[in-house]
Amino acid sequence: MTDDKSTPDAVIAYLSQDADKVITTSCAVVILKGDQAFKIKKSVDYGFLDFTTTEKRREALLRELQFNQRTAPDVYREVTAIDGEGVLVMRRFDQTTVLAEQSRVHKDWAPDLDLMQDLGEVIADFHAGSDVCSDETHAANIKYVIDSNRHNIGVFRDRLGNARLDDYDRLVSQAYEDVADIVRTRFDGGFVRRCHGDLHLGNIFVENGKPVLFDCIEFNERLSQIDVLYDLAFLLMDLWVRGHKAAANRVMNAYLDRSARSESDVQRLYEGLKLLPLYMSVRAGVRCHVNAHNGDLDLASSYLDAAIAFLEVTNVGFMAVGGLSGSGKTTYARSVADSKGRAPGAVILRSDEIRKRLWSCPPFDRLPSQAYSEIETDRVYAHILKLARMTLEAGQSAIIDATFRDQAQRRLMQSLANDLGFRFEGVWLDLPAEERMRRVEARRNDASDATPGIAKSQTEVTDLTSEWIRLHLG
Known part of the structure; x- marks a missing residue:
């Protein structure tokens, strides 16, 4: 390299020699060469970030x-000069292996639901270990994003439609006012933390069968010191808008089950679901103006539609799925959960998982x-009832997955x-004992402790009331 005065462009040109690939974004360049990747910040100032000096760029890279070493320590190695x-x-x-790339290349791509289960748990563990924010200036960073969205989307008012933008501004402003007190209590309860900040499918890759989070936000504290549910909401929104509704529901439920084991305030965890419509709407608003600025007005318009739709009032559904061991309760509950109520569907409260949780026992x-004494079973159902009440009162639909033999x-x-x-909806699953025993025997990595012998010993339930629909399977 020459001895000319150093600039990002000069370093980029130098490293790009014989590069395998050069990836350019609005504020950085990533150069792929051999088994390494080199990232250089551009000298740009967008208001929400300022990389106009060497020191500012270096400081941003150090951050x-x-x-990112929190989630991908083997990927992020060092900052050199x-x-x-x-x-x-x-x-x-x-x-x-980046999920967004898989979605782009393979038109029939659908997320693997077991991977989505892992992803929800990975994010929950990441949030559990993230630093809690105590700086009062970050108590309502969601309002900062709402105001930023209003400005950035407004640039395209003529092309996106004045009436639509007026409707969205009214809806999102009212939605924030409705939950402003909960936003504050979430901060007081320690749920505002140093999060990923940009948790969509383009920032998740799969390696050795496990999801890895990368490329988090480091340049703006207002965008990274956020409610953990707002962090999760980006992924839920991204999956939902792409049509992967079952995947979004699986991520949410995996996240809640895992978080309920680590969070000290489980009540506030579930009550926080009241914020999901606002959080998913704001995330869709972000994608609206990002795509508009990138020149894709059609995609921007579809995200605006989604942002509005997330705020529409939806009836809350309450379902219980019962049946003897091995009858397929969990499979059935998961198959219908994404169709119940508002996005991303119903919270599934599974008695097997919750019993293990109450005993501080790993799921498997x-x-x-x-x-499994009568007293313990009563305790499990009482806890399920408590969580269901909090979920429903937060406006999220709920499905209870338990045997309901009594x-x-x-x-x-x-x-x-x-x-x-x-309105209550009960679904009872009937399956011949031989098939139930076969299914129980075949289970692997499942929260249920039922054995084929237990499945065989259970007697059929005949006293269902009219609120329950009996489905004969097999």
């Missing part, structure tokens, strides 16, 4: 290294026999529905 210009050195990974470990347990669900004024 990027530090923040070439002629005084900061360069982030990374391990190169297979770009075809076997509980002792005393965990009429008293079924009556509890009906009473809750009556108390809250919701």
Whole structure:
């Protein structure tokens, strides 16, 4: 390289020699060469970020290294300097494993639901270990994004439609006012943390069968010190708008189940679901103006439609799925959850998972026999009832997945529905004992402790009330 005064362009030109690929974004250039990747910040100022000096660019890269090592330590290696210009050195990974790239290349691509389960758990663990924000200036960063969206989308008012933008501005402003007090209590409860900030399919890749989060936001504290549910909402929105509704629902439920094991305030965790419509709408608003600025007005318009749709009032659904061991309750609940109520569908409260949770037992470990005593079973159903109430009151639909062998347990669900004024729907799954035993025997990595012997010993339930629909399977 020459001894000319160092600039990002000069370093980019130098590193790009014999590069395998050069990826350019609005604020950086990534150069792929061999088994390494080199990232250089551009000298740009967009208001929400300022990389106009060597020191600012280097500081941003150091933050990027530090923040991304939380989720991808083997990818983000070091920040070095070439002629005084900061360069982030990374391990190169297979770009075809990025989920957004898979979606782009394969038109019939659909997320693997087991991978989505893992992804929800990975994000929950990441949030559980993230630094809690105590700076009051970040208590309502969602309002900052709402105002930013209003300005950035407004640039395209003539092309996106004045009336539509007026409607969205009215809806999102009212939605924020309706939950402003919850936004504040979430901050007080420690749910505003240093998050990823840009958690969509383009920033998740798969390696060794596991999802890896990368390329988090490091340049703006207002965009990274956020509510953990707002962080999750970007992924939920991205999956939902792309039509992968079952995947979005699986991520949400995996996240809630895992978080409920690590968060000290489970009530606030579930009550926070009231914020999801606003959070998913704002995330869609971000994609609206990003795509508009990139010149794709059609895609921007579709995201604006989604942003409005997320704020529309939707009826809350309350369902219980019962049946003897091995009858397929969890499979059935998951198959219908994304169609219940508002995006991203119903919260599934599975008795097997919750029993393990109450005993602080890993999901796939076997509980002792005393965990299945009548007293413990009553405790499990009482806890399910509590979580269902919080979920429904937050406006999210709920599905209870349990055996419901005793009429008293079924009556509890009906009473809750009556108390809250919701229509209750019960589904009972019937399956021959031989098939149930076969399914139980074949289970792997499942929260249920049922054995083929337990499945065989269970007697058929004949006292279902009219609120329950009996489905004969097999």
